[in-house]
Amino acid sequence: MKKKILFFEDLGKKEYEETWKYQKKLFDDIIQKKVKNISYQKAGYFLFVEHPHVYTIGKNGKKDNHLLVSSDFLEKIDATFYQTDRGGDITYHGPGQLIGYPILNMDYFFTDIHKYLRLLEEVIIHFLWKNYGIKGERKKGKTGVWFHVKNGKSRKICAIGIRMSRWVTMHGFALNVNTDLRYFDYIIPCGIYDQEVTSLKKELKKNDISFQKVKRMVKKSFQEIFDVEFTPMSKKLDQ
Template sequence: MKKKILFFEDLGKKEYKETWEYQKRLFYDIIQKKVNNISYQKAGYFLFVEHPHVYTIGKNGKKNKHLLVTSDFLKKINATFYQTDRGGDITYHGPGQLIGYPILNMDYFFTDIHKYLRLLEEVIIHFLWKNYGIKGERKKGKTGVWFHNNVVEKSRKICAIGIKISRWVTMHGFALNVNTDLRYFDHIIPCGIYNQEVTSLKKELKKNDISFKEVKQMVKKSFQEIFDVEFMPITKK
Protein backbone atom coordinates (compact mmCIF):
# COMPACT_ATOMS: atom_id res chain seq x y z
CA MET A 1 0.00 0.00 0.00
CA LYS A 2 1.37 3.40 -1.01
CA LYS A 3 2.46 5.56 1.91
CA LYS A 4 0.86 8.93 2.56
CA ILE A 5 3.03 11.98 1.84
CA LEU A 6 3.51 14.82 4.33
CA PHE A 7 5.44 18.03 3.83
CA PHE A 8 8.09 18.27 6.57
CA GLU A 9 9.70 21.44 7.86
CA ASP A 10 12.07 22.07 10.77
CA LEU A 11 11.47 25.67 11.82
CA GLY A 12 14.39 25.70 14.26
CA LYS A 13 13.93 28.25 17.03
CA LYS A 14 10.91 30.45 16.51
CA GLU A 15 8.53 32.58 18.59
CA TYR A 16 5.26 30.93 19.56
CA LYS A 17 2.94 33.54 18.02
CA GLU A 18 4.74 33.50 14.67
CA THR A 19 4.60 29.70 14.56
CA TRP A 20 0.93 29.67 15.57
CA GLU A 21 0.10 32.03 12.70
CA TYR A 22 2.05 29.84 10.29
CA GLN A 23 0.20 26.75 11.49
CA LYS A 24 -3.13 28.48 10.97
CA ARG A 25 -2.25 29.42 7.40
CA LEU A 26 -1.45 25.81 6.54
CA PHE A 27 -4.47 24.54 8.50
CA TYR A 28 -7.01 26.84 6.83
CA ASP A 29 -5.49 26.27 3.40
CA ILE A 30 -6.27 22.56 3.72
CA ILE A 31 -9.78 23.30 5.04
CA GLN A 32 -10.48 25.73 2.20
CA LYS A 33 -9.48 23.16 -0.37
CA LYS A 34 -11.74 20.58 1.28
CA VAL A 35 -14.69 23.00 1.36
CA ASN A 36 -14.22 23.82 -2.32
CA ASN A 37 -13.60 20.19 -3.30
CA ILE A 38 -10.17 21.04 -4.65
CA SER A 39 -7.94 18.01 -5.08
CA TYR A 40 -5.11 17.99 -2.55
CA GLN A 41 -2.32 15.56 -3.31
CA LYS A 42 -0.55 15.57 0.07
CA ALA A 43 -1.91 14.42 3.42
CA GLY A 44 -0.68 17.54 5.24
CA TYR A 45 2.34 18.87 7.09
CA PHE A 46 4.59 17.98 10.01
CA LEU A 47 6.54 20.78 11.69
CA PHE A 48 9.33 20.72 14.26
CA VAL A 49 10.08 23.83 16.32
CA GLU A 50 11.72 24.98 19.54
CA HIS A 51 10.12 27.98 21.26
CA PRO A 52 11.55 30.65 23.58
CA HIS A 53 10.03 30.62 27.10
CA VAL A 54 6.25 30.71 26.75
CA TYR A 55 3.18 29.51 28.63
CA THR A 56 0.10 28.54 26.62
CA ILE A 57 -3.33 27.56 27.78
CA GLY A 58 -6.14 25.76 25.96
CA LYS A 59 -9.52 27.31 25.23
CA ASN A 60 -11.10 25.68 28.31
CA GLY A 61 -8.08 26.07 30.60
CA LYS A 62 -8.23 27.81 33.98
CA LYS A 63 -5.67 30.61 33.92
CA ASN A 64 -6.66 32.04 37.30
CA LYS A 65 -6.14 28.68 39.01
CA HIS A 66 -3.32 27.10 37.07
CA LEU A 67 -0.99 30.04 36.28
CA LEU A 68 0.67 30.66 39.64
CA VAL A 69 2.52 33.91 38.88
CA THR A 70 1.76 37.45 37.73
CA SER A 71 2.34 39.08 34.37
CA ASP A 72 5.18 41.09 35.92
CA PHE A 73 6.88 37.91 37.07
CA LEU A 74 6.59 36.44 33.57
CA LYS A 75 8.47 39.48 32.25
CA LYS A 76 11.22 38.95 34.82
CA ILE A 77 11.79 35.37 33.62
CA ASN A 78 11.55 36.41 29.94
CA ALA A 79 8.40 34.38 29.36
CA THR A 80 5.27 35.21 27.38
CA PHE A 81 1.71 33.92 27.73
CA TYR A 82 -0.93 33.00 25.11
CA GLN A 83 -4.53 31.86 25.28
CA THR A 84 -4.79 29.43 22.38
CA ASP A 85 -7.43 27.58 20.37
CA ARG A 86 -6.24 24.07 21.25
CA GLY A 87 -7.66 21.65 23.76
CA GLY A 88 -6.05 20.96 27.12
CA ASP A 89 -5.02 23.27 29.94
CA ILE A 90 -1.83 25.19 30.67
CA THR A 91 1.68 24.10 29.71
CA TYR A 92 5.15 25.48 29.22
CA HIS A 93 7.28 25.55 26.06
CA GLY A 94 10.91 26.56 26.00
CA PRO A 95 14.49 25.86 24.95
CA GLY A 96 15.43 22.19 24.96
CA GLN A 97 11.86 21.07 24.31
CA LEU A 98 10.94 19.49 20.98
CA ILE A 99 7.57 20.59 19.63
CA GLY A 100 5.88 18.56 16.90
CA TYR A 101 2.96 20.12 15.03
CA PRO A 102 1.17 17.68 12.69
CA ILE A 103 -1.26 19.53 10.43
CA LEU A 104 -3.04 16.57 8.90
CA ASN A 105 -5.98 16.05 6.59
CA MET A 106 -7.50 13.14 8.49
CA ASP A 107 -9.48 12.05 5.43
CA TYR A 108 -6.20 10.39 4.40
CA PHE A 109 -5.95 8.55 7.74
CA PHE A 110 -9.09 7.99 9.82
CA THR A 111 -11.76 10.18 11.40
CA ASP A 112 -11.40 9.32 15.07
CA ILE A 113 -10.10 11.96 17.52
CA HIS A 114 -9.33 9.50 20.32
CA LYS A 115 -7.40 7.22 17.98
CA TYR A 116 -5.41 10.21 16.75
CA LEU A 117 -4.47 11.21 20.31
CA ARG A 118 -3.46 7.64 21.16
CA LEU A 119 -1.25 7.48 18.06
CA LEU A 120 0.48 10.74 18.98
CA GLU A 121 1.22 9.18 22.36
CA GLU A 122 2.41 6.03 20.61
CA VAL A 123 4.94 8.02 18.58
CA ILE A 124 6.65 9.13 21.81
CA ILE A 125 6.29 5.74 23.51
CA HIS A 126 7.83 4.07 20.46
CA PHE A 127 10.66 6.65 20.35
CA LEU A 128 11.52 6.19 24.03
CA TRP A 129 11.54 2.40 23.95
CA LYS A 130 13.25 1.87 20.59
CA ASN A 131 16.07 4.34 21.18
CA TYR A 132 16.58 4.40 24.94
CA GLY A 133 14.92 1.26 26.26
CA ILE A 134 12.74 3.24 28.66
CA LYS A 135 9.04 2.63 29.02
CA GLY A 136 6.75 5.58 28.45
CA GLU A 137 3.14 4.94 29.42
CA ARG A 138 -0.34 6.38 29.20
CA LYS A 139 -2.27 7.56 32.23
CA LYS A 140 -5.91 6.59 32.50
CA GLY A 141 -8.21 9.49 31.72
CA LYS A 142 -5.33 11.80 30.77
CA THR A 143 -3.51 12.70 27.56
CA GLY A 144 0.27 12.58 27.15
CA VAL A 145 3.16 10.25 27.97
CA TRP A 146 4.31 9.45 31.48
CA PHE A 147 6.65 7.39 33.62
CA HIS A 148 5.18 5.69 36.69
CA ASN A 149 6.61 4.85 40.11
CA ASN A 150 3.69 2.55 40.95
CA VAL A 151 2.24 5.49 42.88
CA VAL A 152 -0.27 7.56 40.92
CA GLU A 153 0.64 10.82 42.68
CA LYS A 154 4.31 10.43 41.75
CA SER A 155 3.92 9.78 38.02
CA ARG A 156 6.25 11.90 35.89
CA LYS A 157 5.09 13.48 32.64
CA ILE A 158 7.58 13.78 29.79
CA CYS A 159 5.32 14.72 26.89
CA ALA A 160 2.23 16.95 26.78
CA ILE A 161 -0.32 16.83 23.95
CA GLY A 162 -2.91 19.41 22.95
CA ILE A 163 -4.69 19.57 19.59
CA LYS A 164 -7.36 21.30 17.57
CA ILE A 165 -9.48 19.55 14.93
CA SER A 166 -11.88 21.23 12.52
CA ARG A 167 -13.45 19.57 9.46
CA TRP A 168 -11.09 16.67 10.21
CA VAL A 169 -7.96 18.76 9.84
CA THR A 170 -5.57 18.88 12.82
CA MET A 171 -3.21 21.45 14.26
CA HIS A 172 -1.09 21.93 17.41
CA GLY A 173 0.45 18.68 18.68
CA PHE A 174 3.00 17.42 21.22
CA ALA A 175 5.75 18.89 23.42
CA LEU A 176 8.57 16.51 24.40
CA ASN A 177 10.91 17.55 27.21
CA VAL A 178 14.45 16.74 26.11
CA ASN A 179 16.87 19.19 27.77
CA THR A 180 14.12 21.41 29.16
CA ASP A 181 14.70 23.62 32.21
CA LEU A 182 12.05 22.02 34.39
CA ARG A 183 12.07 24.89 36.89
CA TYR A 184 9.73 26.78 34.56
CA PHE A 185 7.00 24.24 35.32
CA ASP A 186 7.06 25.37 38.98
CA HIS A 187 5.08 28.46 37.98
CA ILE A 188 2.03 26.53 36.73
CA ILE A 189 -0.13 23.52 37.48
CA PRO A 190 0.97 21.60 34.37
CA CYS A 191 -2.02 20.57 32.25
CA GLY A 192 -4.19 21.46 35.25
CA ILE A 193 -3.22 18.23 37.02
CA TYR A 194 -2.24 18.48 40.68
CA ASN A 195 0.27 16.21 42.45
CA GLN A 196 2.25 15.33 39.35
CA GLU A 197 5.88 15.75 38.44
CA VAL A 198 7.26 16.85 35.08
CA THR A 199 10.41 15.23 33.79
CA SER A 200 12.74 15.33 30.79
CA LEU A 201 14.79 12.86 28.79
CA LYS A 202 17.93 14.47 30.21
CA LYS A 203 16.72 13.90 33.78
CA GLU A 204 15.54 10.33 33.18
CA LEU A 205 18.82 9.32 31.53
CA LYS A 206 20.88 11.24 34.11
CA LYS A 207 22.98 12.91 31.42
CA ASN A 208 24.39 16.42 31.16
CA ASP A 209 22.86 16.95 27.75
CA ILE A 210 21.00 15.00 25.07
CA SER A 211 21.72 15.55 21.37
CA PHE A 212 18.70 17.55 20.20
CA LYS A 213 19.58 16.84 16.58
CA GLU A 214 19.56 13.08 17.18
CA VAL A 215 16.28 13.25 19.09
CA LYS A 216 14.66 15.07 16.17
CA GLN A 217 15.73 12.38 13.74
CA MET A 218 14.53 9.58 16.00
CA VAL A 219 11.14 11.16 16.73
CA LYS A 220 10.72 11.83 13.03
CA LYS A 221 11.34 8.15 12.26
CA SER A 222 8.89 7.05 14.95
CA PHE A 223 6.24 9.37 13.52
CA GLN A 224 6.82 7.94 10.05
CA GLU A 225 6.45 4.40 11.34
CA ILE A 226 3.39 4.94 13.53
CA PHE A 227 1.46 7.04 10.99
CA ASP A 228 2.80 5.15 7.95
CA VAL A 229 3.92 8.28 6.10
CA GLU A 230 6.81 9.58 4.03
CA PHE A 231 8.15 13.11 4.31
CA MET A 232 8.79 15.60 1.56
CA PRO A 233 10.66 18.85 2.30
CA ILE A 234 8.82 22.14 1.86
CA THR A 235 10.32 24.21 -0.93
CA LYS A 236 10.17 27.90 -0.10
CA LYS A 237 9.33 30.25 -2.96
Protein backbone atom coordinates in the same frame (compact mmCIF):
# COMPACT_ATOMS: atom_id res chain seq x y z
CA MET B 1 -0.31 0.17 -0.05
CA LYS B 2 1.28 3.47 -1.05
CA LYS B 3 2.42 5.60 1.89
CA LYS B 4 0.84 8.98 2.59
CA ILE B 5 3.07 11.99 1.89
CA LEU B 6 3.56 14.89 4.31
CA PHE B 7 5.50 18.09 3.80
CA PHE B 8 8.13 18.35 6.54
CA GLU B 9 9.75 21.52 7.86
CA ASP B 10 12.08 22.11 10.79
CA LEU B 11 11.50 25.71 11.86
CA GLY B 12 14.41 25.71 14.31
CA LYS B 13 13.97 28.25 17.12
CA LYS B 14 10.94 30.46 16.58
CA GLU B 15 8.57 32.61 18.63
CA TYR B 16 5.28 30.98 19.59
CA GLU B 17 2.98 33.59 18.04
CA GLU B 18 4.77 33.55 14.69
CA THR B 19 4.63 29.75 14.59
CA TRP B 20 0.97 29.71 15.59
CA LYS B 21 0.09 32.03 12.70
CA TYR B 22 2.11 29.87 10.30
CA GLN B 23 0.33 26.72 11.50
CA LYS B 24 -3.02 28.45 11.10
CA LYS B 25 -2.18 29.44 7.52
CA LEU B 26 -1.39 25.82 6.59
CA PHE B 27 -4.43 24.56 8.51
CA ASP B 28 -6.78 27.05 6.80
CA ASP B 29 -5.34 26.21 3.38
CA ILE B 30 -6.25 22.54 3.78
CA ILE B 31 -9.74 23.38 5.06
CA GLN B 32 -10.44 25.81 2.20
CA LYS B 33 -9.45 23.17 -0.35
CA LYS B 34 -11.75 20.68 1.35
CA VAL B 35 -14.65 23.15 1.41
CA LYS B 36 -14.16 23.95 -2.28
CA ASN B 37 -13.63 20.26 -3.09
CA ILE B 38 -10.20 20.99 -4.57
CA SER B 39 -7.92 17.99 -4.89
CA TYR B 40 -5.02 18.15 -2.42
CA GLN B 41 -1.80 16.45 -3.47
CA LYS B 42 -0.42 15.68 0.01
CA ALA B 43 -1.90 14.51 3.31
CA GLY B 44 -0.67 17.56 5.23
CA TYR B 45 2.37 18.91 7.06
CA PHE B 46 4.61 18.06 9.97
CA LEU B 47 6.56 20.85 11.69
CA PHE B 48 9.34 20.76 14.28
CA VAL B 49 10.07 23.85 16.35
CA GLU B 50 11.72 24.97 19.59
CA HIS B 51 10.11 27.97 21.32
CA PRO B 52 11.53 30.61 23.66
CA HIS B 53 10.01 30.53 27.19
CA VAL B 54 6.23 30.68 26.80
CA TYR B 55 3.11 29.55 28.65
CA THR B 56 0.03 28.59 26.64
CA ILE B 57 -3.43 27.68 27.80
CA GLY B 58 -6.20 25.89 25.92
CA LYS B 59 -9.57 27.43 25.20
CA ASN B 60 -11.16 25.68 28.20
CA GLY B 61 -8.22 26.08 30.56
CA LYS B 62 -8.76 27.26 34.14
CA LYS B 63 -7.21 30.52 35.28
CA ASP B 64 -6.60 29.03 38.74
CA ASN B 65 -3.86 26.90 37.21
CA HIS B 66 -1.78 29.93 36.21
CA LEU B 67 -0.34 30.31 39.71
CA LEU B 68 2.49 32.86 39.42
CA VAL B 69 1.97 33.69 35.74
CA SER B 70 1.32 37.43 36.00
CA SER B 71 2.60 40.02 33.51
CA ASP B 72 5.23 41.25 35.98
CA PHE B 73 6.41 37.76 36.78
CA LEU B 74 6.52 36.77 33.11
CA GLU B 75 8.81 39.71 32.43
CA LYS B 76 11.03 38.68 35.35
CA ILE B 77 11.52 35.15 33.98
CA ASP B 78 11.71 36.27 30.33
CA ALA B 79 8.56 34.42 29.28
CA THR B 80 5.35 35.20 27.38
CA PHE B 81 1.76 33.94 27.68
CA TYR B 82 -0.89 33.07 25.09
CA GLN B 83 -4.50 31.89 25.19
CA THR B 84 -4.73 29.44 22.30
CA ASP B 85 -7.36 27.59 20.29
CA ARG B 86 -6.16 24.10 21.23
CA GLY B 87 -7.64 21.74 23.79
CA GLY B 88 -6.07 21.17 27.18
CA ASP B 89 -5.05 23.39 30.07
CA ILE B 90 -1.95 25.47 30.77
CA THR B 91 1.49 24.21 29.83
CA TYR B 92 5.01 25.49 29.26
CA HIS B 93 7.16 25.51 26.13
CA GLY B 94 10.79 26.52 26.03
CA PRO B 95 14.38 25.85 25.00
CA GLY B 96 15.36 22.20 25.03
CA GLN B 97 11.80 21.04 24.36
CA LEU B 98 10.93 19.46 21.02
CA ILE B 99 7.56 20.60 19.66
CA GLY B 100 5.89 18.59 16.93
CA TYR B 101 2.97 20.16 15.04
CA PRO B 102 1.21 17.72 12.68
CA ILE B 103 -1.24 19.56 10.43
CA LEU B 104 -3.03 16.62 8.87
CA ASN B 105 -5.97 16.10 6.58
CA MET B 106 -7.47 13.17 8.46
CA ASP B 107 -9.46 12.12 5.39
CA TYR B 108 -6.19 10.47 4.36
CA PHE B 109 -5.92 8.60 7.68
CA PHE B 110 -9.07 8.01 9.77
CA THR B 111 -11.76 10.21 11.31
CA ASP B 112 -11.41 9.39 14.99
CA ILE B 113 -10.06 12.07 17.33
CA HIS B 114 -9.38 9.65 20.20
CA LYS B 115 -7.44 7.30 17.95
CA TYR B 116 -5.41 10.27 16.71
CA LEU B 117 -4.47 11.29 20.27
CA ARG B 118 -3.50 7.72 21.13
CA LEU B 119 -1.28 7.52 18.03
CA LEU B 120 0.48 10.77 18.97
CA GLU B 121 1.19 9.18 22.35
CA GLU B 122 2.36 6.03 20.57
CA VAL B 123 4.92 8.03 18.56
CA ILE B 124 6.63 9.12 21.80
CA ILE B 125 6.26 5.72 23.47
CA HIS B 126 7.84 4.08 20.40
CA PHE B 127 10.66 6.65 20.32
CA LEU B 128 11.51 6.19 24.01
CA TRP B 129 11.54 2.40 23.92
CA LYS B 130 13.27 1.90 20.57
CA ASN B 131 16.07 4.37 21.18
CA TYR B 132 16.56 4.45 24.94
CA GLY B 133 14.92 1.28 26.25
CA ILE B 134 12.68 3.23 28.62
CA LYS B 135 8.97 2.57 28.92
CA GLY B 136 6.64 5.49 28.32
CA GLU B 137 3.08 4.91 29.50
CA ARG B 138 -0.43 6.25 29.18
CA LYS B 139 -2.37 7.48 32.22
CA LYS B 140 -6.05 6.62 32.40
CA GLY B 141 -8.24 9.62 31.67
CA LYS B 142 -5.27 11.86 30.79
CA THR B 143 -3.54 12.70 27.52
CA GLY B 144 0.24 12.55 27.20
CA VAL B 145 3.13 10.21 27.97
CA TRP B 146 4.30 9.35 31.47
CA PHE B 147 6.69 7.20 33.48
CA HIS B 148 5.81 4.96 36.44
CA VAL B 149 2.06 5.35 36.20
CA LYS B 150 1.36 2.39 38.50
CA ASN B 151 4.62 2.08 40.41
CA GLY B 152 5.60 5.20 42.30
CA LYS B 153 4.65 8.80 41.58
CA SER B 154 4.02 9.31 37.86
CA ARG B 155 6.20 11.73 35.91
CA LYS B 156 5.07 13.35 32.66
CA ILE B 157 7.58 13.71 29.81
CA CYS B 158 5.31 14.68 26.92
CA ALA B 159 2.24 16.93 26.80
CA ILE B 160 -0.29 16.78 23.96
CA GLY B 161 -2.90 19.36 22.98
CA ILE B 162 -4.63 19.61 19.61
CA ARG B 163 -7.27 21.40 17.63
CA MET B 164 -9.36 19.61 15.02
CA SER B 165 -11.87 21.15 12.61
CA ARG B 166 -13.43 19.52 9.54
CA TRP B 167 -11.07 16.63 10.27
CA VAL B 168 -7.95 18.77 9.91
CA THR B 169 -5.53 18.91 12.86
CA MET B 170 -3.16 21.50 14.29
CA HIS B 171 -1.04 21.95 17.45
CA GLY B 172 0.47 18.68 18.70
CA PHE B 173 3.01 17.40 21.23
CA ALA B 174 5.75 18.86 23.44
CA LEU B 175 8.56 16.48 24.41
CA ASN B 176 10.88 17.52 27.24
CA VAL B 177 14.44 16.75 26.16
CA ASN B 178 16.84 19.22 27.84
CA THR B 179 14.04 21.41 29.21
CA ASP B 180 14.55 23.67 32.22
CA LEU B 181 11.92 22.04 34.43
CA ARG B 182 11.87 24.93 36.91
CA TYR B 183 9.47 26.75 34.58
CA PHE B 184 6.81 24.13 35.33
CA ASP B 185 6.97 25.04 39.03
CA TYR B 186 5.14 28.29 38.33
CA ILE B 187 1.97 26.59 37.02
CA ILE B 188 -0.19 23.52 37.53
CA PRO B 189 0.83 21.73 34.31
CA CYS B 190 -2.19 20.63 32.28
CA GLY B 191 -4.34 21.34 35.35
CA ILE B 192 -3.14 18.20 37.17
CA TYR B 193 -2.22 18.96 40.77
CA ASP B 194 -0.42 15.75 41.75
CA GLN B 195 1.87 15.31 38.76
CA GLU B 196 5.60 15.71 38.35
CA VAL B 197 7.17 16.79 35.07
CA THR B 198 10.38 15.23 33.83
CA SER B 199 12.73 15.34 30.85
CA LEU B 200 14.81 12.89 28.86
CA LYS B 201 17.93 14.52 30.28
CA LYS B 202 16.73 13.95 33.85
CA GLU B 203 15.57 10.38 33.26
CA LEU B 204 18.85 9.36 31.60
CA LYS B 205 20.91 11.31 34.17
CA LYS B 206 22.99 12.96 31.47
CA ASN B 207 24.38 16.49 31.21
CA ASP B 208 22.82 17.02 27.82
CA ILE B 209 21.00 15.06 25.12
CA SER B 210 21.70 15.63 21.43
CA PHE B 211 18.66 17.61 20.29
CA GLN B 212 19.34 16.93 16.62
CA LYS B 213 19.57 13.21 17.27
CA VAL B 214 16.25 13.26 19.13
CA LYS B 215 14.64 15.10 16.21
CA ARG B 216 15.80 12.43 13.77
CA MET B 217 14.55 9.61 15.97
CA VAL B 218 11.15 11.17 16.74
CA LYS B 219 10.70 11.86 13.04
CA LYS B 220 11.35 8.18 12.27
CA SER B 221 8.89 7.08 14.94
CA PHE B 222 6.23 9.40 13.53
CA GLN B 223 6.82 7.97 10.05
CA GLU B 224 6.46 4.43 11.33
CA ILE B 225 3.41 4.93 13.53
CA PHE B 226 1.46 7.03 11.02
CA ASP B 227 2.78 5.14 7.97
CA VAL B 228 3.90 8.27 6.12
CA GLU B 229 6.79 9.56 4.08
CA PHE B 230 8.14 13.10 4.30
CA THR B 231 9.06 15.48 1.54
CA PRO B 232 10.78 18.84 2.16
CA MET B 233 8.57 21.91 2.21
CA SER B 234 10.82 23.31 -0.55
CA LYS B 235 9.28 20.71 -2.87
CA LYS B 236 5.74 21.90 -2.22
CA LEU B 237 3.92 21.60 -5.53
CA ASP B 238 0.35 22.69 -4.92
CA GLN B 239 0.58 26.44 -4.28
